[in-house]
Amino acid sequence: MPLNLPLVAPGSPGAELVVGQDGGAAVRRTVLPGGVRVLSEHMPGLRSATVGAWVGVGSRDETSGHFGSTHFLEHLLFKGTARRTAMDIAEAFDAVGGEANAATGKEHTCYYARVLDTDVPMAVDVIADMVTSARLDVDELETERGVILEELAMNDDDPSDVAHEQFATAVFGDTPLGRPIGGTPQAIRSVPRDAVWEHYREHYRPDTLVVTAAGGVDHDALCAQVEAALTAGGWALDPGSAPAGRRAAGTTGPVPSGTELTVRRPTEQANVIVGGTCLNATDDRRFVLSVLTAALGGGMSSRLFQEIREKRGLAYSTYAFASGHADAGLFGLYAGCTPAKVDEVTALMVVELERMADTPMGAPELARSIGQLCGGLVLGMEETGARMSRLGKAELVHGELLDVDESLARIRSVTAQQVQELAGELAAAPRSVVRVGPFGD
Known part of the structure; x- marks a missing residue:
């Protein structure tokens, strides 16, 4: 049977869920103060784990003047926080043989890391620090602007990538779903630091955050680590707050009739x-x-x-x-x-x-x-x-x-x-x- 995931406040019925999975694995879900959702799947016998921090914001959520901000943030969160430099973040994962990366979609963004089970606390602390306390330094932003433009140029040199990107635009037209996920070169060149900062402060909140982990993880320890790391990052975790609502299945707007x-x-x-x-x-x-x-x-x-x-x-x-x-x-x-x-x-x-x-x-x-x-x-x-x-x-x-x-x-x-x-x-x-x-x- 499917496990239903209700959007309820911490302490409410449904805030704590447990379900068995195949192979002896078990999925647990907890809603923490602030509406933060934590889901884990313990997989017996594994000495590694993958941890992800998901934010329910994607390229389709950008407004005029903020185009390209979602992809910009994917890069900038690795460029330093109040407690860590960009090198500190890189060294933290390299020192334990781990891997860290991020991905931007049209409807969500995910920051994730794969590490040994013993290094899960470190991964949670670093990723939470990035999500809560990114500095978005002006100099780093300008440097990364060039990096993103190079990434877009690389993709534009791949005709298969161009075909898929243009196909989405052809099908969805002048709607949020028709915009490129990574932004256009023009948008990346023109978006100001203040717009990226506003986008970050608006969408990166406790009630929009979902933390997931699978592998050699202990759910209770994971929840404690997440709550401690978010609090250290300066987020106020209101005990009565429920998670933000899921994206409504409304309409994309006017879609072309074939292009x-x-x-x-x-x-x-x-x-x-x-x-x-x-x-x-x-x-x-x-x-x-x-x-x-x-x-x-x-x-x-x-x-x-x-x-x-x-x-x-x-x-x-x-x-x-x-x-x-x-x-x-x-x-x-x-x-x-x-x-x-x-x-x-x-x-x-x-x-x-x-x-x-x-x-x-x-x-x-x-x-x-x-x-x-x-x-x-x-x-x-x-x-x-x-x-x-x-x-x-x-x-x-x-x-x-x-x-x-x-x-x-x-x-x-x-x-x-x-x-x-x-x-x-x-x-x-x-x-x-x-x-x-x-x-x-």
Whole structure:
């Protein structure tokens, strides 16, 4: 059964939850004073752990004048606090053989570290110090501005990255979800330090913070470490405060009815993506969507791979993908091919989607797709980072935690009729096409 994650004040029913997991693991959740949520998964026999601090703010939450601030903060929190320099932060993890990093998304930001179980207190203290007490020094900000611009330039040199970034813009248009996660070079050059500071003070609060850990962790000790570290960082943890509400599944705003976009790059190969909007992150049919993408373009036996690469030799890489947000999702079919073959490959990808909508999958293909997903899920859950991320997304996005057996059961319950019906919706939806390559006018 799924573990429901209610948004309640500390001490209320539901503020303390425990549920057993596969392999003897156990998930516990505690709401601390201030509304801070702590979730851990103890995995017996592991001598390592991954710890993450999640803040429910992403690039879509930026307002005019603050564009690029979310990604800027991901960098700047590593550049020093009132107690630590940037070198202190780096040395703390290097000295124990640990790894620390961060990731910005459209709807959340995560700072995480993988360390030995004995070094979890250090990781919690350092990450909490970064989250609560970042200095956002003016000189460091200007230095990091150059680093971020180099990162954006690196991504812009990768035509596949450009295709995916432009595809999101083509599908979602002039809406917050259509903006690049990392910001544009223009936004990064122009955003002032005060705007980044305002963004930080507005969104980095106890009630928006979720701390997750998986591996060799003790939940009670973790909660004590988190509370002590946040207090040391100057956060006032009000005993009566409840967690902030989860992101509402409202509307993204006006979305284009299908856009074609060509980006010219002097490359040997063209990159093309065709697709559009699809299910949001909490839609019950997301497991059906997973089976659909696996069958259509999830492996070497998938329809796209077999038709475009194996039978016709038109591409080296081709696949299907999908991602979900609170109020919308993205579905696409990708291929990299010779520029002269772009139209032919695009047509073949659309044909395969329409064929899936017209005719139910056969039992062998359905079983193979389900088996691929189930195997990938179980193998992925062998790593502490994946388990840590699962806890964070369950808390911030879904409001429930599915154990591995429940997730497998939902995947295995998908029918060929459900896949066909969803494929029909996707095939009938407005379609966007993005091409990146050496095209003329």
